Amino acid sequence: MQTPLDLVSAGVIPPCFFPNVRLRLAYLLLWLLPGLAVAQSSLSGTVRDSLTQKPLPFASVFLANTTIGATTTEQGTFTFERVPAGSYDIVASYVGYRLAKQSITVGRTPQQLALALAPTGAQLGEVVVRPRPNKPSDYQRFKELFLGYSTFSQQCRIHNPDDVLVDFDPKTTELTAAARNYVQVDNQALGYRVKYYGLRFTCNFTEQVVTFYGQPVFEEMTTRSARQRRQWEANRVRAYLGSPTHFFRSLRDSQLTAQGFVARRLRIVSNPRFARADSLRQALLRQRRAYSAVEQDSLKRWAGVPPSFAMLYMAPLHVDKLRRVAADGQRVFLRFQDQLQVTYLLAGPDANYRLQPSRYARGPAPPLPQDRQVSQLILMQPEVEIEANGQLANPLAIFTDEYWGFEKMGEFLPVNYLPPAPSPNP
Structure with a gap:
């Protein structure tokens, strides 16, 4: 039986870093959704x-x-x-x-x-000795998974690596990381210094899930260069446009089409051929004997059958198929059937983005669209409220995949970020 987690495919980790591992991203960065609220x-x-x-x-x-x-x-x-x-x-x-x-x-x-x-009991100036130093390869894996692979992520640096405690348990195939106080990330692409308090990071390679969460605070970096300030402002707009932040605000304000979004229903259907193929494989394994030529041919023929396949409905969904507005007209809830494919039409993907082969289809990944960003959105509960400031009342109610799963700390924006208003027509 498939769980919702089984339906989240990766596209985040290049195979050269983790061969034979496809990560399904449980993106718990608590998507930062700035709002347009006046109050x-x-x-x-x-x-x-x-x-x-x-x-x-x-x-x-x-x-x-x-x-x-x-x-x-x-x-x-x-x-x-x-x-x-x-x-x-x-x-x-x-x-x-x-x-x-x-x-x-x-x-x-x-x-x-x-x-x-509450006091921790430790005295000011006390030296805390960790049980063992970080293994360089474990820290490198953490850094790549935490910061990401985008052009902006490559301009991020962890300022205090010695304060990060990383551990890998080979029995559970779980990589974990935490910090005694905070992890500081200097994002030279966006001009933010992010202090990530209470970081809890987990990557389970068996379950193929990455999660990290905490309480980050953003500080504006200073510059004496007007040119760099303009570049930071332009990069922040670029990070915002097409993001989940932008999508949820547009959905709440009934502006999906005007803002360049198209949402389509994506349905994951169990493949009966996989059940038959898996039954054949299990039956042959129990017999513990050499396979006949016919059996070898059958196993070869069924080898590439995926457990499920995806059905994409090409008709764009109206906003009323994606949300529910309460009777008072004030509260808005994210609600839709199956999964969503969300396409942002007004910008192409980052140059470092590589679409991984889908677990629902045979063969290599389809050609990557160069003029748009394609993502998937999975709702883990019947509905979740989109609040006045654009945040989800429960950020853990969603998983994101494909392009949204690719974006990490390099595109991390604060809740109170507002893109500049468009210039009035002359």
Whole structure:
């Protein structure tokens, strides 16, 4: 029986890096979906020690997946002005304390928050010795899977590799990585310094799944060059256009066609020929004898039969087939049948993108379209809300594949990123 995970094929890892392994990407980067919401409000609060209740001065406080952050005052207080409406995780960090995280929803009313940090027990300046150093090949695999292979990803650098703890378990074929505090990624393509707090990374080669999640905060990198600033701005627009962020906002605003998207129904159907072929193989294996010429011919003939095949419905889907709007007209839910093939017509794929052969078809991969980006979207539950700021209420409700699965940290944008408005016609 196929599980939803079996339906997510790869196209992310070039075979030269991991021969005989095809990764199915459970893309849990918590897709950062900036919104167009007009409503804004302010947040303020205090960061304290959970045991003594004393305020913690100069603690770092930020809204995860955004550029919104601050350092507390000597009294342990902080304030964020003009936060766009939507759902966020507010995170506080302090040396010698565990991260404090609280989920909040921002509307039109100012909020007062209290964050309590629990001491870790480690003393400031204490030297922590890891049980063994990272194996260079394991760290290299982590870095490639985490940063990605795109043109922008090649301009990303992990600033503190010694703070990353990587381990590979050959019994479970699982590669894991974590950081004591955060992993800092300097993205020279987009001009962001990303501090990824609480990183939890897993790559299971048996199940062929990659997941990573945490609470990242974005900082604008500084430059004295106006030319580099313009390049960063252009690259951010390029990363945004055609992305899941762009797609969900366009869907919520009924602007799919105007924004250059086409969505089609993709149905995965079990192949009865595979069941018969697999039964033949199992029966011959149980007999434990040499195969006859006829049996060898049968095995050869059935060798390339895929377990399932894909049926693509060519008629584009109307937005009402992709979403449900609540009776109040305010809440919008992502909802569709089977899977989606999402095509962005206004830009081609990255030069480093290579489409891998589909597990649903024989032969090599079809020619890669040069003038468009083709992705797959899988919904793991009946529906999920698209919030006012464009985020999914449950980011783990989706898997992405093909081109969207290819994009990683190189295209990582904060929630509060807004592309520049088009210039008015003269």
